[in-house]
Amino acid sequence: MSHVLTLVAPPGGLPASLPGLARDALAALGADLGAPDWLAEAEAVDLPFSRLDPQQAVAAFRRAAGDAPVDAIAGPAEGRRKALLIADMDSTIVTSETLDELAAYAGLKEQVAEITRRSMNGELDFAAALRARVVMLKGLPLDALEATWRETHLMPGARALVRTMSAHGAHCALASGGFTFFTGRVAELCGFASHHSNTLLEENGALAGTVAEPIFDRDAKLATLTRLAAERGLPMSATLAVGDGANDLAMIGAAGLGVAYRAKPIVAAAARARVDHADLRALLYAQGYRAPEILADG
Incomplete structure (x- = not known):
């Protein structure tokens, strides 16, 4: 088989019936199918297929699975x-x-987090947004960095x-x-x-704001x-x-x-x-x- 569709869920969250549902969805689009190969019980399974574009395979699965909390990734079987x-x-x-959490020690978390949100969603130029956030932290003692690190997971x-x-x-x-x-x-x-x-x-001993x-x-x-x-x-x-x-x-x-x-x-x-x-x-x-x-x- 030339491609593989991998279904992954949080541990224990992948129903045994879902690979069959996915296979039916791919078969309906004309795919050739191999046998399901479980990588982790109730968590991850490979579904080999060919004669179907990988993105079509993912889309077919998502239509069939609805809002099931399962991720689907498809790609070539070789070079995985x-x-x-x-x-x-x-x-x-x-x-x-981490920058948002650091800003909390300056009492500016909400303002900085909003800039971060817009930047990460492509609404703002990244470099300009970074400079704008960093300048707001000018004078913040360096021990705020250590405090932020202790709360980073x-x-x-x-x-x-x-x-x-x-x-x-x-x-x-x-x-x-x-x-x-x-x-x-x-x-x-x-x-x-x-x-x-x-x-x-x-x-x-403090952030320079740059x-x-x-x-x-x-x-x-x-x-x-x-x-x-x-x-x-x-x-x-x-x-x-x-x-x-x-x-x-x-x-x-x-x-x-x-x-x-x-x-x-x-x-x-x-x-x-x-x-x-x-x-x-x-x-x-x-x-x-x-x-x-x-x-x-x-």
Whole structure:
């Protein structure tokens, strides 16, 4: 079979009847079908198929499944396992927007979060929005960074994703519009091999209200993906990118497997693959990893 449709749900949330429903939907469109292959009991299953476009297969499943809380990702059967992962950080690898949480210590969380929301949905220029938010924090003591870090939590499945791909030889990198103070710590916590982000400038023990230039933005994320792939002699088909905001769209679009993870509407609508319900281990199942191969998330 030339392609695979992978269905993933939160643990224990994938009904045994759903693969049959999906197969019926694909067969109705003329697909040739292989036998279902369970990657994780009641959580993830592969449905091999051919003679049908991957996006048609996903659309057919969604029509048949209605609002069932199950994610569907389709792609070529060959080359599923990727050798390079590029991941956004805020609201992707960690559960929060670290700049918004930092702004809370200046009493400005709501104002900053609104700018973040509009920027991540593509309504504002990213670089201009970042500068506008950072200047609002001028004079904030540096211990607010440490306090914010203590309240920062990993997204479920983040460690499992990075540890498993790394164990199978992939280079895993963070590419964030956030700040090195956080990306360095998240990289160490998860096992990312490298991290790429912006640098907050300081003066006299407080934030200076500025960020080092050039801004690490949408174009820089794409450039990081292409550079890391080229350094390793990898085609784009061997890469995986995941993110949730408008500044992730370029790298998501260029990667062999580009995933919108619990993403903003503009990103979810544009991405070829999306995960709305399962945790980040869904990206491993989409590559054909089986439950026993996936390293612990703890």
